[in-house]
Amino acid sequence: MRVAFDMIGELEAALRGAAAAAGVADGDFMPGVRTSDPRHGDFQANGVLAAAKKAGRPPRPLAEAIVARLGPDVREAFDVSVAGPGFVNFAARPALLLAWLRAHTSPDDLARGAAAAHAGETWVVDYSSPNSAKQMHVGHLRSAVIGEAISRLVSFTGARVVRDNHVGDWGTQYGKLIWAYKRHLDGPALGRDPLEEFERLYKLGNAAAESDPAVMEEARAELVRLQAGDAANTEIWRRINEASLASFQGIYERLGIRFDVTLGESFYNDKVEAVYSGLSGSGVSSESQGAQVVFHPEHPRFKTQPLIVRKSDGAANYATTDLATILYRCEHFRAGVILYVVDKRQSDHFEQLFLTARKWFERTGRALPRLEHVDFGTVLGENGKPLRTRTGDNVRLRDLLDEAAERAFDLVTKKSPEFPEDERRAIAEVVGVGSVQYADLSQNRSSDYVFSWEKMISLEGNTAAYLLYALARIRSIFRKGGLECPDPAAEAAADAPATPGEAALARKLLKFADSVRLATETLSPHFLCLYLYELAGEFSTFYGADKVIVDDPVVRARRLMLCSRTLLVMETGLGLLGLRTLGRM
């Protein structure tokens, strides 16, 4: 039996053919196939109702006519029925379940199937993008975690992905920082923790400038020197950035993040002239109060609220570098899609930016890539306000991850005290960091979410630990039995899923492709999280009901095969989210 990875696409194609044969005009039918409530089957097509209306035909007979014209391959794979006013239900037959299990034995099998979606495309993903000279804090968490998961999803579905860390390494804060660096640098402190020292210096410089106009003048002069390419200031700036990136790297490693390029704002310093001239030359921008600005008369708000592309003092701002960045990504990377994984509070900025870029590109004969602001909500404390420490400071990402690992360590120690300490530490890092990542990803990204250690590491419900635990139990079966996973020779004896637990698990495995497609299409990893959680739930039910290591060789073979595939899909899925997995916990 032929098994498609994208079963929904396959069913839609079959339905279109059948609908045409039943006399439905081609453009009038959107099959609308989706996974369905298990009570109704595995997939359902809702599109017949709308098509019937359009064609002026009674829906139920039309559905029956379409179903009657489905080919033998579909009938062989699915039990097809018409329900209610005209829903078409598809229930996978045991033979299809078995065929799917046999067809997907390795990560490559899954990857090959998924890679058709975006083959040949180039996507640039702009994420994380912290400011240099500052510690990464909780405000940087979501962009990093969501951006990484989306990058992996897009890459898995076939695109060439350029992960770009657009670091904020250029800005007015450097005047004060360099001023303080030259006068108050604490060498030993710098050696211990550079970012700590930079922050101290910045605060010091800022306070001095606020209270003393002379200092303010000097700081401004330092900035001018830096921007003019002064050797000493450039060297200080370079050192600050180098140390910053090295510090960020520690966080990225814990979160499983690796960028392809790190092109900060400074990279675009020599590319902003093209923006000024391009915008004014094409008539997109105008002059207002000494600044170069772009109004959008057709927009209710941006007709009066301009995008400032050049400040009245002649300097660039982030709108300028963002525009230069779009052009660079098009010309240098040949980007077809650019994603900005940035806080939703910046949605106005991106809307203006994209409008401006579109006009600029149109009038200069360039093809505009798909530009998308992948926004996300704020991490809140249990008081419903943005998460802060008791003292009201930003929660540093390093401290947050440390605490997660520490809490996980206490738990592992309680549950598995017999494990050696270094293993408990290693498990705690995976569980702790994974819990933070998963808590972030499992929620709809565009809404704010409440950060709760309790729920995150409580290990009940839709959490990383629940998933990792299910995985550890599967591995344990193979370990205890001294078995290979997968073992093609042993699996040859397997027959089709038979018990309710086996069938439910196999049916869920079948829907992995849909969860990946849905998560990627909507750039919402939480759909994949939900799927993995449900899969782990089906596995746990199966595990409780059906003993795997039994004497009957056929039963044992098919259950081992189910375990092996569940492991494969769980690991692949968690990998796409950026989580690591464990052998035992």
Place this chain on the structure above:
RNA sequence: GCGGUGGUAGCUCAGGAGGAUAGAGCAACGGUUUUCUAAACCGUCGGUCGCGAGUUCGAGUCUCGCCCACCGCGCCA
């Protein structure tokens, strides 16, 4: 003021381009282990989907109005 996002069970949240009896988890209550990891599993209880109209075979989902919460709004990013 203008604009954006949200309001679903006591709590935290899902709900795909309008589809079938609105789903999970936590909490509460009850049950399951001489058997592969009980960090688990099974069951019960729990809903005027903010309010009011409208669109239609059908609305948590679309339209309009209102209420509430959060966020953004010229030279920061």
